[in-house]
Amino acid sequence: MQEVLYLHGFASSSRSEKALLTQAFFKQHPSIRLRALDLPYTPDEAMAALEHALDAPPHAIIGSSLGGFLATVLAERLGCRACLINPAVAPHKVLANYVGEYHHPVLQQRYQVQPAHMQQLEHLMPTQLRDPSRYLVLLQTGDEVLDYRQAVQYYHxxxxxxxxxxxxxxxxxxxxxPQIAEFCLHT
Known part of the structure; x- marks a missing residue:
């Protein structure tokens, strides 16, 4: 059975609309095990949780926003494929504007975004991709949070x-x- 991971974005969860849609779609493919994990809020803890959750490298990773960034970090470490939806590029620059305390309405948890997290994100960021052909990047130009042109350049x-x-x-x-599944399952 092939495993595919779904990584949610910042302040999201495995119960987000995209995560639920992805889980429902992949249930139609019994040869695939899709796992949507709820990740810790701090970058280092999120990466540690991902590494701990994996028995073996997944066949592919799907990541949205900050989950797209984490999917890139993990795909570079493991050499697997990744499909990214409006991925965060250099998230330490974007999230620096969101330092403070927050409440997650779905998970009913409080969390803090701290300056130290920006350093963790910057440290995690791959300087360049070893094999860009392992990535499918889906971008919408109307993204009000992230500039899609940064992703076009980074994922060249x-x-x-x-x-x-x-x-x-x-x-x-x-x-x-369907396009995401086809890409993820390609051997």
Whole structure:
């Protein structure tokens, strides 16, 4: 059985709309085990939890936003494929504007974003991709949180699809699930 991981974005969870849509779609493929994990809020703890959760490298990783960044870090370490949806590039620069305390409404948890987390993110960021062909990057130009052009530049050489309009949640995500599954299951 092939394993595919789904990594949610910042302040999201395995119960987000994209995660639930992905889980429902992959249930149609009994030869695939999709795992959607709830990750800790600090970057180092999130990576440690991912490494602890894996018995073997997954066949592929799907990551959205900050989950796309973590998917990139993990894919570079493990040499597996990754499909990224509006991925965060250099998230230490974006999240620096969100230092403070927050409450997660779904998980009912309080968490803090601290300056030290920005250093962790910067340290985790791969300077360049070893094999961009292992990536499918889906971007919407209307993303109000992240500049899609940074991802176009960073993932140069990957399969990149730029969709006009949309937003950070990736409007119409469910229509891209067959393409995502095909990419993830490619051998």
């Amino acid at each position: 050489g990957a399969q990149i699809q730029v969709i006009p309009g949309g937003d950070h949640s990736f409007v119409g995500f469910e229509h891209y699930l």
